[in-house]
Amino acid sequence: MINWLELLGSRTTAVMIEMGKVVMFLIQTLRWCTSRPFYFKNLLKQMEQIGVNSVPVVLTTAISTGMVLALQSYTGFKRFGAESLIGTVVSLSMTRELGPVLTGLMVAGRAGASMAAELGTMRVTEQIDALYTLATNPMKYLVVPRFLASTIMMFFLTALGMYVGIAGGYFVGVKVLGTNPVTYINQSINNTEVTDIWYGLIKSLVFGAVVGLIGCYKGFNTEGGAEGVGKATTGAVVVSCMLILILDYFLSALLW
């Protein structure tokens, strides 16, 4: 019993210490975001890697989700004659919930893992130490551009995901299932408010910051060789996804 309690205590302490370190890393990152020099070229490069290169994954996920959502809700709603509400369900789900969450998870899996692996490799091959010896702050040079690019690009990727998901739902609802297009569009527009879109986009900014922060934190603090890089990469994806799902609830409650 005592052993069990000791184990629980040590695990809890370890988690609390890790959380503290992440918060300290975030504070440092935010501090370096506002001080010179600014590496705009690095920022643009990361915006391309994190954002532009994630477009195919996000598009596929969003269009598939929108189409499946229309198909499944049609099956259910048809039972009580409410097929006209498909447009509302698809657009509300995509803007408030599925757009930001699925985009967040996809970017965490693709770009978060890539960030952790790249920085982790730089750590174990002493490239980060080399930056210090060349009088260049690696937090500014490596972490800040990735953190900002992840936050900014998640916003645009989510907006794109929302649009494409709704378009996918329209295609299935109208072209495949034969719902009246005017009714579909009217229902979608009348029941979706601008604030619904903003709620989703605010979530996306938070999720983008989470992916950038955790990817960089895990990579920056990699220890050991190839095994360490593997652990950092897995850790970055798992922790980012968990945080996105946990924060999603609290953000949904807050932005009700």
Added chain:
Amino acid sequence: MIEITDLHKNFGGHHVLRGVNLSVEKGESMTVIGGSGSGKSVLIKHIIGLLFPDRGRVVVDGQDLNTLDERGLNDIRKKFGMLFQGAALFDSLTVGENVGFSLKQHTRMSDREIRDAATEKLALVGLKGVEDKMPSDLSGGMRKRVGLARAIAMDAEIILYDEPTTGLDPITADAINDLIVDLRKKLGVTSVAITHDMQSAYKISDRIAMLYKGEIQEIGTPDEIRNTTNPIVKQFITGSAVGPITAD
């Protein structure tokens, strides 16, 4: 130029450095020898402010690294060049961009001027026409040369060498030794190297210091070290398995 006094460093209860005292004069070439885990890498990382002492002082050009803020540390670091064991070239940059990295960050030179300077430094280390290659296209010896060109790009006053010949074949290792000696003659820099390669240590050093279990055992010229009576140093330089030093 470099003054290390009573330097102690612990890692999770493991006392790696136990009161190291070492001074390096301007223009001198000092090599620290010692086995794996003796604390050589930890020592060299203290000299450039990658690690900070738990106790003791590291003074470079009259400035205690412990008392400096980030800007002060960076000013001191600009006096240094460091060649890492695996060269630590930036994978995502070309050879030319690697060599010109600090010029790009810390000067107002144009891209053309930086490229010319990188070509000049690469020529100093015996490389030509590699500016546009990626580090992954180079052999181990070439990577070390590029690392060295990057280290001297800002006209460093002090060059630190972390195991400069490790992982190289004997001929390439000797070529790197010659290069280190040659650069010192041409540039008049102060050098601090850490190695367990005795051939390299004899060739590149004015003085050699032996680090064992976190303490300096002996300091002397290469000839003094060759003729040492200290059993620990003697065993190390002869590479004998029998003696006071035991394999871990």
